[in-house]
Amino acid sequence: MLKTFPTGGVHPPENKLTAGIPIEYLPVPPNVVIPLSQHIGAPAIPAVNKGDYVKVGQVIGTGKGFVSANIHSSVSGKVNKIDLAPDSGGFKQNAVYIDVEGDEWLDTIDRSKEIKREISLSREEIVKKCLESGIVGLGGATFPSHVKLTVPSGKKCEVLIINGVECEPYLTSDHRLMLEKGEEVLVGVSILMKALNVASAMIGIENNKPDAIARMSELAAGSFKGITVHPLKVKYPQGAEKQLIKALTGREVPSGKLPLDVGAVVHNVGTAFAVYEAVQKNKPLFERVVTVTGKMVSKPGNYMVRTGTPLIRLIEAAGGIPESTGKIINGGPMMGKAVSNTDVPVVKGMSGVILMPAEESVRRVIEPCIRCAKCVSACPLNLEPYLLMTLSEKSMFERAEKERITDCMECGSCSFTCPAGRPLLDYIRLGKSTVIRMARERNLK
Amino acid sequence: MSSTVLITIISLSLLAFISAVILYFVAQKFKVYEDPRIDEVQAILPAANCGGCGFAGCRNLAEALVKADTFEGLNCPVGGAPVMAEAARILGKTPAVVDPTVAVLLCNGSPDNRERTSHYDGAMECRISNSLYAGNTGCSYGCLGYGDCERSCKFDALHIDPLTLLPVISDEKCVACGACVKACPLHIIELRKKAKKDRKIYVACSNCDKGGPARRACKVACIGCGKCVKVCAFDAITLKDNLAYIDAKKCTFCRKCVVECPTNAILEINFPPRKEKAEVAAENVN
Numbered sequence: 001m002l003k004t005f006p007t008g009g010v011h012p013p014e015n016k017l018t019a020g021i022p023i024e025y026l027p028v029p030p031n032v033v034i035p036l037s038q039h040i041g042a043p044a045i046p047a048v049n050k051g052d053y054v055k056v057g058q059v060i061g062t063g064k065g066f067v068s069a070n071i072h073s074s075v076s077g078k079v080n081k082i083d084l085a086p087d088s089g090g091f092k093q094n095a096v097y098i099d100v101e102g103d104e105w106l107d108t109i110d111r112s113k114e115i116k117r118e119i120s121l122s123r124e125e126i127v128k129k130c131l132e133s134g135i136v137g138l139g140g141a142t143f144p145s146h147v148k149l150t151v152p153s154g155k156k157c158e159v160l161i162i163n164g165v166e167c168e169p170y171l172t173s174d175h176r177l178m179l180e181k182g183e184e185v186l187v188g189v190s191i192l193m194k195a196l197n198v199a200s201a202m203i204g205i206e207n208n209k210p211d212a213i214a215r216m217s218e219l220a221a222g223s224f225k226g227i228t229v230h231p232l233k234v235k236y237p238q239g240a241e242k243q244l245i246k247a248l249t250g251r252e253v254p255s256g257k258l259p260l261d262v263g264a265v266v267h268n269v270g271t272a273f274a275v276y277e278a279v280q281k282n283k284p285l286f287e288r289v290v291t292v293t294g295k296m297v298s299k300p301g302n303y304m305v306r307t308g309t310p311l312i313r314l315i316e317a318a319g320g321i322p323e324s325t326g327k328i329i330n331g332g333p334m335m336g337k338a339v340s341n342t343d344v345p346v347v348k349g350m351s352g353v354i355l356m357p358a359e360e361s362v363r364r365v366i367e368p369c370i371r372c373a374k375c376v377s378a379c380p381l382n383l384e385p386y387l388l389m390t391l392s393e394k395s396m397f398e399r400a401e402k403e404r405i406t407d408c409m410e411c412g413s414c415s416f417t418c419p420a421g422r423p424l425l426d427y428i429r430l431g432k433s434t435v436i437r438m439a440r441e442r443n444l445k
Numbered sequence: 446m447s448s449t450v451l452i453t454i455i456s457l458s459l460l461a462f463i464s465a466v467i468l469y470f471v472a473q474k475f476k477v478y479e480d481p482r483i484d485e486v487q488a489i490l491p492a493a494n495c496g497g498c499g500f501a502g503c504r505n506l507a508e509a510l511v512k513a514d515t516f517e518g519l520n521c522p523v524g525g526a527p528v529m530a531e532a533a534r535i536l537g538k539t540p541a542v543v544d545p546t547v548a549v550l551l552c553n554g555s556p557d558n559r560e561r562t563s564h565y566d567g568a569m570e571c572r573i574s575n576s577l578y579a580g581n582t583g584c585s586y587g588c589l590g591y592g593d594c595e596r597s598c599k600f601d602a603l604h605i606d607p608l609t610l611l612p613v614i615s616d617e618k619c620v621a622c623g624a625c626v627k628a629c630p631l632h633i634i635e636l637r638k639k640a641k642k643d644r645k646i647y648v649a650c651s652n653c654d655k656g657g658p659a660r661r662a663c664k665v666a667c668i669g670c671g672k673c674v675k676v677c678a679f680d681a682i683t684l685k686d687n688l689a690y691i692d693a694k695k696c697t698f699c700r701k702c703v704v705e706c707p708t709n710a711i712l713e714i715n716f717p718p719r720k721e722k723a724e725v726a727a728e729n730v731n
Contacts, residue, residue, distance in 0.1 A: 084654075090563075090579025092654070340563045340578055363566045423568040430576045 002207055004233035005243040008380035010413045012236055012334065014208055018172045018293050021301045023180055026317055028103055032075050032308030033085045034060065035095040038348040039134075039142040041067035043094060052079045057106040057284050060096050063134070069144045070134035071096075074286035074306035076104040087347075088311075088330045090340040098308070109283045115183050116280040119191055126195040126279055133278035134285050134348075138270030139163055139239065140331060142349035145275070148265055149195045158263035160193050160201040161248055162272060164216070165232065165239040167206060168332025171352040173289040174269045176302045178205070178212040181273055186216070186224050188272030191279050193226065196265055200226045202248050203269070206234045236334060237411040241266045243380055255407050270351075290314060290346060294355030296322035305346045312342040314353060326358030334412045364421030375414035375424055381407050385414035385424045392431030397438060400431045406439075408432055482535060483507050489531050490521055495599050497522045497622025516541040523600075523620040544694075546621040546636040548603070548614050553649035553712065554587040555609035559663040575630040583662030586651040588612070588633060597628035616643040638693040645714040646696055646703060648673075653686040660708065667710040673702035 037043035044061030048054055054073040061071030077100040085095035105111060121129060131146040151157050162185075166174045178185060189201050203220070205213045217229040232238055232247055242253045244266060251262040259266055267275075270288065277283040286307050293300040298319030305314055311328075315321055321328070321342075329336040330344075333354055338361075375385035383404060391400040405428065414424040487507040494502040498521050500509060510519055510532055520543045521528050533540040565574055565581045571593040579585035590610035595603050602618035603625055605611070612625075616639075626634045633651045648667050652659040656668035669687030681695035682702060691702070691711070703713045 084658075086579070089577070090585055092579075092585065337577065338563075340581075366568070423573070426568050426573045426577070430573055433576060 002231055002233040003247050004235050005238060005247040005380060007382055008378050008413060009235040009237065009243075010378050010416050011234060012169050012416060014234070015169045015293075015295075016172050016175070016208065017170065017295070018291050018300045018302055019175055019209070021172075021176075023176050023289055023302045023304050024317075026303045026305045026309065026314060028075055028100055028306060029309045029313050031077075031080070031097065031099050032306065033095045033097050033310070033345045034071060034074065034308035035085060035087060035093045035345060035347055036061040036071055037093050038071060038307065039069040039136040039144055041065070041069070041144060044068060044071045046082050046094070046096060048073075048079050048082075048096065050079055050081055053077070053101075054079060054098065055104050055106050057109050057286060059284075060098075063131070063144070067144055067147055069136050070132060070284070072134055072284040072286045073098060074308050075100045077101040086341065086344060088339040088344045089337065095345070110281040115187065117183075117187055119187075119194055119279070121191075121279060123195050123197065126191055126275075129279050130195075130275060132284070133274075135271065135274050135278055136285070136348050137268055138274060138288060138348065138351070139268035140335065140349055140351055142347075145267065145271055148267070149192070151196065151260065151265075155260050156263060157196045157198050157260060157265050159249060159265075160189070160196055160198050161244060161259075161264055161266045162189055162192075162201055162203040162269055163239055163241075163244055163266055164203050164205040164209075164212065164269045165244060166209070167234075167236045167239040168334055168336075168352070169236075170293050170354050171291050171332050172293075173291045173302055173351050175209050175212055177273055177289055178209075178216055178269055182212075182215050182219050184276045185269050185272045186219055186227060187280065188274070188276030189227055190224060191275050192267055192272060198226075200228070203227065203229045204232050204238070204244055204248050205229060206238060207231050208234050237380060237409070237413065240380070240409055240411060242409075255404055285348060288346075288348060288350070290350055291352035292318040292355075293352065294322070294325070294357070295360075296324050296357050297355050298322070307346055307348060309346045310342070311339065311344050311346060311353065314346060315342065315355070321355060322357070324357045324359075325355045326361035327356045329354040329356060329361075334416065335410065363423070366422055367420040369422060370420055372419060374417045374419060378413040378417040380411065380413065381409065383408060385428060386422075388431060389422065389424045389427040392427040392434075397431060397434050401435045401439070405431050405435050480511050482511050485535050486510055486532050489524075489528060489535070491523045491528065493523050493599065493620075493622075495523060495620070495622040495624060497620065497624070511536060515539075522546070522622055545639040547616055547619050547639050547643070548621060548623075548625055549635050549637045549645060549647055550588065550612055550614065551633045551635055551647070551649060551651045552586075552588040552611065553665045553710070554582060554584060554663050555611055557609075558665045559584060559587060572630040584652050584654075584659070584666065586631060586633070586653060587663065589631065593628045593630065594625035594634060597624040599624065640693075640698065643715045644698055645712070646698055646700065647691055647693070647712060648689045648710055649712045650688065650710045653688050655687055659687065665708055665710050667706075668708055670707060672705045672707065673711060676701045676705045 042064040045064050047062050048060045055076045058073045059070055060073045063069045077098050080097040080099050082096050084092040087093050127146050127149045135145040136142040193201050213231050220227040245264045253262050274285045290305050291302050327338045330339050388405050408428050412425045487504050490503040492503050498506045500506045529540040559582045561581050562583055563581045569591045571589040571591045574589050580589050588611050592605045594612050595605050600618050600620050602615045603612050606613045621636050650667035652666045659666040660668050667688050671684050673689050674682045674684050679695050681692045683690050703711045
């Protein structure tokens, strides 16, 4: 019997169309727009001026405060301007516009292919390196990694959990990374283990990636002490932090607490790879693997892309936008959001781009709730989505707070499973953001 | 048979009598004195319970009016000056002078003026759309048109125009309760001072972007050029974040700024039609 988390969850069609396609390097575009806010927390402050010449890997934005991250140039060239640019939701953010000239990397970056396994840096140095290199969680939440590696006094990390679940349908970027860069990922995991001072790490991989499980198990058994690979039953949202901890260790993170409260820290395989590159190769985070896929896409694939590349370049590499496309989704089909234009830049948190055919992307007709409670059984956090939606709809936010609306991680299992096509998550998200704002205002008083 | 009926009647009557005596004494003991003027004031209030005064309902305002030393800060926007004067008469106080206001939409982004750049098919509520993305046009500040304001209006004063997809506010019906101001997630409805014949001059735009992007997103966007500020002789116009704002209290309705605006972002409402320049010249000659 394979492990999984016990409560709720759904199993959407997997559609992993690009699982067998190797990672391809996308050519450097003629110009890039690098947003200064590619992470959760305070936006970075521009560190370059208009007209400056920057090299690949140079810091162009410095993190402001503890929960923030540095931003590095992904190309070499001249800074055209520092101005507002729309993000994938259409909201304008500060960004650095760079006109590309050649591809000149900083001399400090080790560009050799050879895998460096010896970890020479101390614990503090590793955390500092992650901070300097702008490493953020690449699973999608983009939480600055150095914060997660700094264990507050009084708390102890007992086990490091590596998320290779990739429970979102369609996406295969982590899958390909494990297959092609498995050894680098494992060195990255060892670095993270050293930084957190733990003896064991568990890698969770869903059972629909048998090749990745085999490859990682083989590598880990060979020469990585303390790292174990665990196949998991396919179930969405297993890639969520709390669900993965429960599935692998049986420990439950209580409402309002952090994984560290049960002695666990979770990092994504993509993050482990980025940590490897930062610590061993001195290469900051400025490129990532993005899955470009969709049923009608002529050349779907996994691409290594520099941040700041316009989305349309990536789509063109995959054969352009098919005529039947209804929505272009940034992220997975469950948690991703439709983009409002194709000029938005690729950012650190973009794990996939899905070109959904029109007939698959339409919303269902909203019908009255039939009290079937499917959403209640599907909720992995034991919430009552139908109730939270009604409370938000009626603006009863105090009651919604009592019903633990802030526990919701917005996985969308409720909306997915609702037979009446009700937009549960849309309303819950509204209620959640309102409740968080209300709580913040209350705390200020 | 008859004795059963008799016993029942007697015992129930006895029970009723005893209960009545207990209730009488309890009522005397726990009597709460309430100012009779509260009822009097409440009777003259409009009983709309709209919350426009800032209280939960009309009775709460009546209580506050009776308790308050002066009427400063207390006003029923629905009843307006006559109702407040009546309340003041009952309570023997002087009513505070409050200018009547009316709701105004600070956006003119109809589909003709503002091109739609994407199609939104989520829940048809402005607040939901606004929590998902910046809206289906290039302007992230303007009206979304899904009618949160319309649903919030208890006075039937506000309706979404099917052609412009913008709310149309009836000056007659609007009581300035402020429900739509609160309902709008973009905060683009303003309560402006009412003028003679419902005349209005205001900047119908909320776009804080620089001139170029604002104009590209919408033909009638305020581009923050500042021409209106220069032409205004009464210091009524201020420019902040690339957006002009006309202070209704200072504006004298001279209409000079309206002509000056290069994007027609300033609207003049309920004015007689302008005379053509040629006509004016001809009149002067005569």
